[in-house]
Amino acid sequence: KDVINIVDDSETATNAITTQSIQGTSKIAKHPEYAHSPKSISLGQDSLSSIATALASFRRLEREWPDYPGGLLVIDEIDAGFHPHAQKSLMDGIKNVAKKLRIQVVATTHSLCMIEAIHPDTNPIDDKGVRVDSVVYITDSIAPRIKKDLSFSQIQGDMSLTPPEPAPKPAAVDNSLKIYLEDAEANFILGHLLTQKLKRQVNTATGKRLKAIPISVGCNNLQGLQKF
Template identity: 30%
Template sequence: MRFPKRAIDFVSLSRILPPAELGALRRRHSGASSPEITPLTAPATEAMSAILGQSYNSVEVHTNGGMPLAHCETASSYTGFDMGSGEASAIAILSALERLPVGGLLLIEEIEHGFHPEAQKHLIRELTRLISERKKQIVCTTHSEYILDALPREGRLLLEREPDGHRVSAGPTTRQAMSSMIGTPQPELTVYVEDAFAEKLVRQALPGEHRLRVRIVPIGSGADVVRQLRNHLRAGLDGPAICVLDGDVTQNQLEAWSNAQDLDSTDSCLRLPGESPPETWVLDALLTDDQYHEELARSARLEAGPLAATLQRLRSTSAHHDIPRDFALRYGIDEELAPYLITACVADHPDLQPIRDHVASYLNGA
């Protein structure tokens, strides 16, 4: 592949030393020789004011012997020897951008360096405006969630190191990128469910890449779940949220609870498959599909025939919440492990696909 020739400049903000620490710079600019003076244009000066939240009358870069020193005029006059790192970084970026011709590319390492969170958001907004007007391009690296939030999804790439190279993911959400950088998942979507068994069923049904990005929280009764969802959305809590109710909740009940809380049930409220509690639905799936039945037999190291008889007896119980516990006691399985074991075997059931699709739509649009 051949790329067109274009002007390219590079700014590494994290490697810029404060002028006060450079004795050679002070000696060069304290001499009698006249420096070359390059003022920022009016649009760049206005951008500087918007980024840092103060009015700049003029911003100039004085270059003497190849060594640049910034000069600013606000309510007073001062040079790079007396300015903060945010000002120095803004001037370095804006002056480099101004030097580039139309179609030029500016590479910036650690673009957030020296900027406080609010200034980071203003920085991206102003740079986006300038490069759009002047037909230029910026490619930058960042570890800042504020920079990521300010960038459009189509302008983001997540670069992750792997044993045999690197993996590039296009359009990551801010939390997806921060999860990778922090090393622990940062949930992008909260899913409220009724109880711990429903939580395990929903978690197992999601693909691994989505499980890392979702927080699933058991709440209690169906009405309480819908009420908690309303509280989450109205309070503006951490990210978007939906709820998944048990299959024995009727559509009329769901709509009544949603209407009482002023929620759109079609967008934010789902039901698990079937018209029975999730424990019973799982047993039905295990009994009616040999694939799931055999998978449970293999996973639990049990004989398929006797297992089917046990599942049939469990299916007839009216205390559906006791099904995982009774299964564990029958086969000497840890009570904590049993719900994971039986839900994992039906995790790819097609009736769970609407939940997978709904979660994916939130994550892809976040």
């Protein structure tokens, strides 16, 4: 009921449990009392019943096995048939039960909602400073491989097939020593005064190249630039 509230809350409701199995398979699931036949349940109800049955089995093992060591629960497509809100409730519930029953849960999913409920970016570490949950992101259906240390936003972009942002170009380094001139005539004269030899000497001494810039202003304006 914490995940999918489909059970009748009226006083007439009972704790009846229906056992359902599929002939020729080992699948067995326990269902609570519905207002409809268990044969017409939804995909999400069926998945939830299978998960709840497995957890109940672990609880029975813990109760009846003196040396109960904990266990491993593997769930394929854990998000199948669940509304996003129910997905988050399911993850919260599984976390709590897994801790109590000492179960490691390994699940596959294509749901960003499920990944967000587990990913370290969106879930702080517990009160003991230990991170017990993690996301193993597998990519490329032709040659499957694990992508390590992906942020949640990177996973979100990859699953949405969003092309990555191009790497920023490094900022251009201005390696020039600017010489502001009153007008083109001054620039012409400076061009004759600054020999190649003198330019090389300046470059060797300062690591910068000289760059003349005629700005066509009056002499007083040009002299006033140094104040700013």
